[in-house]
Amino acid sequence: MTDVLVIGGGVAGLTASIFTARAGLDTLVVSHGESILKRNSHLENVPGFPAGVNARLFLELTREQAERNGVSFREGRVSDLSSGEEGLLVRVEGADSEETLSTEYAIAASWSDSDYLDDIEEVGLTKRGSKVYVDIDDFGRTGLDGLYAAGRIAEKAHQTVVCAGHGSEVALTLIDDSDVPFYHDWVAPEGYFTERGREVPPGCEEITEEERREREAASREVMREAFAEPHPEEPTQHPSVVAAREEDEG
Numbered sequence: 001m002t003d004v005l006v007i008g009g010g011v012a013g014l015t016a017s018i019f020t021a022r023a024g025l026d027t028l029v030v031s032h033g034e035s036i037l038k039r040n041s042h043l044e045n046v047p048g049f050p051a052g053v054n055a056r057l058f059l060e061l062t063r064e065q066a067e068r069n070g071v072s073f074r075e076g077r078v079s080d081l082s083s084g085e086e087g088l089l090v091r092v093e094g095a096d097s098e099e100t101l102s103t104e105y106a107i108a109a110s111w112s113d114s115d116y117l118d119d120i121e122e123v124g125l126t127k128r129g130s131k132v133y134v135d136i137d138d139f140g141r142t143g144l145d146g147l148y149a150a151g152r153i154a155e156k157a158h159q160t161v162v163c164a165g166h167g168s169e170v171a172l173t174l175i176d177d178s179d180v181p182f183y184h185d186w187v188a189p190e191g192y193f194t195e196r197g198r199e200v201p202p203g204c205e206e207i208t209e210e211e212r213r214e215r216e217a218a219s220r221e222v223m224r225e226a227f228a229e230p231h232p233e234e235p236t237q238h239p240s241v242v243a244a245r246e247e248d249e250g
């Protein structure tokens with residue numbers, strides 16, 4: 001049984017998983033298919049990248065960040081979710097297997113698939129045109145105990161930073177609802193709290209100058225390697241454009 005199972009390894013799901021794992025919750029991301037961000041040509045409105053960034057590289061780096069923080073991953077499509085005796089049961093269809101995983105909490109971050117929630121009375125779904133959104137309260141909780149929703153599927157604006165921010169907000173709600181004595185996920189210089197006679201609050205860390213330099217060196221190395229070469233993958237084209245082009249080519 002995991003503490004947190006995140007459905008969807010896109011922008012919102014990956015960001016949520018980083019926060020829950022860093023709070024010490026055992027976190028598994030189950031994902032199938034690709035983030036819609038893979039269709040982007042060049043990502044120019046995410047803070048921290050003055051000349052923009054390749055969206056596929058951005059997703060890879062975010063996933064690497066999740067892995068470095070202890071998140072586990074499983075490839076598979078979630079096809080059903082229900083309440084069990086202790087927590088939630090999540091049906092996962094793999095390439096040639098099916099299994100049911102149990103988890104205390106789940107975060108639906110699976111834009112644009114909510115089919116696995118269709119039969120749950122407590123979960124409100126709102127249809128607008130061809131799109132279906134999961135109803136949440138102001139903090140990301142659905143009507144089903146233990147189930148949260150984040151990102152575009154929760155009808156947040158169709159922007160990367162908004163969906164990432166919502167992923168973190170929903171994760172903080174979940175952490176707050178759990179037994180974790182969470183404060184802020186902060187890394188501070190040595191003495192910041194303790195030299196004022198205060199304990200380092202839960203969720204916070206004080207690090208020495210030596211440790212800070214080591215972490216900075218590691219981050220520079222990761223980024224140097226990531227940006228050394230152009231990313232090999234091209235943007236994913238809209239399926240209807242691909243179909244029309246194929247038809248034109250006869």
Ligand SMILES: Cc1cc2nc3c(=O)[nH]c(=O)nc-3n(C[C@H](O)[C@H](O)[C@H](O)COP(=O)(O)OP(=O)(O)OC[C@H]3O[C@@H](n4cnc5c(N)ncnc54)[C@H](O)[C@@H]3O)c2cc1C
Binds near residue numbers: 008113
């Ligand atoms: C052409 C295009 C260009 C864009 N350009 C920009 C831009 O320049 N700037 C910007 O801010 N935003 C841009 N966006 C929007 C941005 O991509 C989305 O707002 C963002 O990706 C939404 O994040 P999300 O996590 O909600 O969904 P996603 O990132 O799509 O993640 C959902 C994940 O869930 C997985 N999944 C779905 N169903 C299941 C299931 N049943 N089981 C398991 N996994 C499942 C999917 O495969 C996917 O990995 C663009 C979008 C498009 C289409």
